[in-house]
Amino acid sequence: MKIEEREIPAPESDEALVEVKACGICMTDVHISKGQFGVSDPLVLGHEFSGVVKEIGDNVSKYDVGDRVSVNPIISCGNCEFCIAGRTNLCENGKILGGAGDVIIDGGFQEYTTVPGDNLGALNQKTSFEKGAFSEPLGCAVRGIRRADISSGDRVLIIGAGPMGLLLLQLAQLQGTSEITISELKEERRKVARKLGADRVLDPNQTDVVSKVKENVGKGVDISMEAVGTSQTVRDAIDSLKVGGKILVFGVPPEDATISLNIFDVYFDEIDVVGSYAIDKNSFRRSVSLLNGDKINTEDLVTHRFQLAELENAIELNEQRVGLKKIVKF
Ligand SMILES: [Zn+2]
Ligand SMILES: [Zn+2]
Numbered sequence: 001m002k003i004e005e006r007e008i009p010a011p012e013s014d015e016a017l018v019e020v021k022a023c024g025i026c027m028t029d030v031h032i033s034k035g036q037f038g039v040s041d042p043l044v045l046g047h048e049f050s051g052v053v054k055e056i057g058d059n060v061s062k063y064d065v066g067d068r069v070s071v072n073p074i075i076s077c078g079n080c081e082f083c084i085a086g087r088t089n090l091c092e093n094g095k096i097l098g099g100a101g102d103v104i105i106d107g108g109f110q111e112y113t114t115v116p117g118d119n120l121g122a123l124n125q126k127t128s129f130e131k132g133a134f135s136e137p138l139g140c141a142v143r144g145i146r147r148a149d150i151s152s153g154d155r156v157l158i159i160g161a162g163p164m165g166l167l168l169l170q171l172a173q174l175q176g177t178s179e180i181t182i183s184e185l186k187e188e189r190r191k192v193a194r195k196l197g198a199d200r201v202l203d204p205n206q207t208d209v210v211s212k213v214k215e216n217v218g219k220g221v222d223i224s225m226e227a228v229g230t231s232q233t234v235r236d237a238i239d240s241l242k243v244g245g246k247i248l249v250f251g252v253p254p255e256d257a258t259i260s261l262n263i264f265d266v267y268f269d270e271i272d273v274v275g276s277y278a279i280d281k282n283s284f285r286r287s288v289s290l291l292n293g294d295k296i297n298t299e300d301l302v303t304h305r306f307q308l309a310e311l312e313n314a315i316e317l318n319e320q321r322v323g324l325k326k327i328v329k330f
Pocket of ligand 1: 137
């Protein structure tokens with residue numbers, strides 16, 4: 001990894017030049033920079049960013065120079081069957097700004113970058129750039145919540161209280177859930193989960209999550225959301241469900257991860273297994289709206305702030321799962 005000087009790019013007619021102000025670090029940055037996700041050419045990472053519009057192309061009408069914006073990093077074609085169905089995250093011709101995907105273009109760990117006007121979201125004056133940098137991870141969580149289709153009064157289990165688990169926690173609360181249990185290995189993360197109002201916080205090293213959930217919630221939870229990405233935690237999430245329950249597979253597992261599933265149980269108990277990948281246009285819009293409305297606590301989720309020159313060190317800390325969200329500020 002290296003940092004270099006480049007010319008400031010000029011926006012195409014449908015693009016804006018954005019001066020990046022804040023860019024979050026996530027496990028995807030770890031996976032790509034450590035070579036666990038193959039990329040061929042050198043690229044600028046960073047897919048969770050916000051900034052100020054510095055220049056606009058002729059065909060960008062919704063934004064002006066000086067606007068505060070955040071960025072939806074998935075550039076979707078708008079014409080394939082998935083885009084037409086509103087599943088722009090699954091676009092056949094999709095490109096991603098600085099994240100993991102089939103076609104990757106330069107992202108947000110640079111002072112200036114060009115972004116299609118359609119991929120911007122307007123931040124209001126009181127929404128900080130740091131908060132705005134949550135529009136992507138929060139948008140992924142919004143998609144997860146919509147895929148899980150949580151209803152008022154649902155009892156929910158969340159496995160994993162990293163930044164994503166803690167965003168899912170807050171969104172699940174906003175949906176009117178009656179009781180949320182969250183399970184997390186690290187005490188510093190459990191502490192934040194308690195502060196954010198989780199009803200029960202479990203340490204899986206101290207207690208068997210599945211039996212504790214059944215003990216507390218009776219027949220099991222309506223919905224479990226797995227935000228770790230291991231076979232064991234997906235197993236626990238399924239085993240914690242009541243009859244008719246639903247599991248959301250949200251954490252990013254290794255590509256070859258499997259579990260064995262009793263398909264009679266899936267049939268007879270009507271268990272729903274639902275995945276949620278990345279962010280779509282609708283969840284991005286809703287995410288920006290939630291941030292502008294100050295409905296999400298991001299302040300307690302940011303534990304480290306870095307300069308761009310410290311990026312390698314910051315990614316290292318993220319790999320070791322030290323603290324919660326790390327943000328590069330410009
Ligand atoms: Zn991310
Ligand atoms: Zn498409």
